[in-house]
Amino acid sequence: MSTGTTTTSPPGDDVAPHGSTGSRATRILGVLTLVGSALVVWLAFIATPADRVQGESVRLLYLHVPSVTVAYLACGITFVASAMWLWKRSEWWDIVGSSAAEIASVFTAVTLLTGMVWGQATWGTAWEWDPRLTSTLFLFLLLVGYQALRAAAPDRDARARRSAVVGLLLIPNIVVVNRSVEWWRSLHQDATLFRTDLDFRIEGLMLFTWMFATVVGLVLLAWLLIHRFRVGWLANRAEERRLDDAVAARRAEGGVPPVVDLAPTAAPTTGSGTGGDA
Amino acid sequence: MVADALTVAAKDLRLEWRTRVGLGQVLPFAVLVLVLFGFALDPDRGVLDAATPGLFWVTVLFVAVLATQRAYATESAEGVRDALRLTSLAPAGVFLGKALAVAVQLVVAELVLGVGVVVLYGADPAGWALLVGTALPATAGIAAAGSLYGVLAVGLRVRETIVPLLVLPVLAPVLLAATRAFEAALDGTPADGWPWAGLLTLFAVAYLVAGAGLYGVLLEES
Numbered sequence: 001m002s003t004g005t006t007t008t009s010p011p012g013d014d015v016a017p018h019g020s021t022g023s024r025a026t027r028i029l030g031v032l033t034l035v036g037s038a039l040v041v042w043l044a045f046i047a048t049p050a051d052r053v054q055g056e057s058v059r060l061l062y063l064h065v066p067s068v069t070v071a072y073l074a075c076g077i078t079f080v081a082s083a084m085w086l087w088k089r090s091e092w093w094d095i096v097g098s099s100a101a102e103i104a105s106v107f108t109a110v111t112l113l114t115g116m117v118w119g120q121a122t123w124g125t126a127w128e129w130d131p132r133l134t135s136t137l138f139l140f141l142l143l144v145g146y147q148a149l150r151a152a153a154p155d156r157d158a159r160a161r162r163s164a165v166v167g168l169l170l171i172p173n174i175v176v177v178n179r180s181v182e183w184w185r186s187l188h189q190d191a192t193l194f195r196t197d198l199d200f201r202i203e204g205l206m207l208f209t210w211m212f213a214t215v216v217g218l219v220l221l222a223w224l225l226i227h228r229f230r231v232g233w234l235a236n237r238a239e240e241r242r243l244d245d246a247v248a249a250r251r252a253e254g255g256v257p258p259v260v261d262l263a264p265t266a267a268p269t270t271g272s273g274t275g276g277d278a
Numbered sequence: 279m280v281a282d283a284l285t286v287a288a289k290d291l292r293l294e295w296r297t298r299v300g301l302g303q304v305l306p307f308a309v310l311v312l313v314l315f316g317f318a319l320d321p322d323r324g325v326l327d328a329a330t331p332g333l334f335w336v337t338v339l340f341v342a343v344l345a346t347q348r349a350y351a352t353e354s355a356e357g358v359r360d361a362l363r364l365t366s367l368a369p370a371g372v373f374l375g376k377a378l379a380v381a382v383q384l385v386v387a388e389l390v391l392g393v394g395v396v397v398l399y400g401a402d403p404a405g406w407a408l409l410v411g412t413a414l415p416a417t418a419g420i421a422a423a424g425s426l427y428g429v430l431a432v433g434l435r436v437r438e439t440i441v442p443l444l445v446l447p448v449l450a451p452v453l454l455a456a457t458r459a460f461e462a463a464l465d466g467t468p469a470d471g472w473p474w475a476g477l478l479t480l481f482a483v484a485y486l487v488a489g490a491g492l493y494g495v496l497l498e499e500s
Contacts, residue, residue, distance in 0.1 A: 086492075086495060138447050138450060141443075141447045142447050142448075144443070145440070145443045145444040145447065148436070148440055148443055148444075149430060149431075149434075149440060149444065152431075152434045152435065152436045152440055153434070154433055154434065157499060158433070158499055161495060161496060161499055162430045162496065162499075164495075165426075165430065165492050165495060165496060166427075166430065166444065168492070169448070169488065172484070172488075173447070173448050176451045176481065176484075177447075177450060177451055179451075180451040180454050180455060180477060181451075181454070183473075183477075184454055184458065187458075187470075
């Protein structure tokens, strides 16, 4: 396994050897997420009043704002992990970066959809060529490209290497898109409706719901990230094992006895234990 | 590094010249796109007039996608990348050479497209300084970003489809800025266009530096 220069175990050593991604930490995070989400639903739909200006559509923001927070934070994690991979070249950072990117793309999609529904209800238009909206859409497209590149990569080294470069350029690209769209739109004077509408004040229980929902979103991010990381880690082990099994099968076909496993990996293997990169 | 860049650029352009794919396929494709836009937007309604700068640059982006794919098609062949690494050329030089070759092809395409929009769309070229001052940094930026994202797709079975997906979102700000600058030039208000040309220059410099820095990581792939 030439890419896995680190021997770091996935977080939580009590990951079951049969391939479960659950541990006590994730179970606690999971319970917190579920209870927190139920509370958010109660706060958002029952406890809080409709907004004076936006009416009922304000309730969408209790989903929209946490989504965008999680999406951007996950992108930040991908960015940092990509930089760290380029520095350390470790499997750990590769899986962290790709796991965060996957989560980011889901939450970017949720952000876009809730934003569009909210915009339709509040401004009467689902889309404005606003810098934030436009750059979020581009972020989503870049994340889709990142995912597509990973899926298409021929081997693990190429996958890590190429996606680290894309991940590193993710945030600079979005900043450029954001700045240029902002500059472009500021030359037109038709963005004022958008600006005034965003100036609404939020306070009291509504503000609390907003912040609480964001905290729940962050717990959810941690929960998903740990699980996704472990799935990625196990997928890599399975990949090695498949290769080892294939080598063993070819050897068996040729009547060569299987090589004794000298370097067992996390999953019990029957092959040479050195294969990782095809 | 500069010598390496020139060597690689000369090699790529020589290859391109000998195969004539750029001249025989990419350029006719670019002209075809211009004609199709003409059909779609009806030259008599004035829409085409207003849209000319945008259509010009969208077509340039299409050409850029094809040109970057061409630039790496040869590199995808068995062992060529290893051979390139063994030549002891500086990775940054290889990147700059690739980008330079793509840029030269883009400039040729832009000249043809420029004539195309004058003839087919009846565009009245004004503000030459701004047109050139926009086209050069825009081309450099497109070629740099294209060459960096193009190498990411080397050796992939889905190369043709993944390059546009990766590179077009990145090039969107170039399209935006170059279109605004061309609009300003054609409208006779070049003062509005120069800041966009400045943005394009920043983009080009940023991608040339990023590409030169990151290219080595991608070349040393096992």
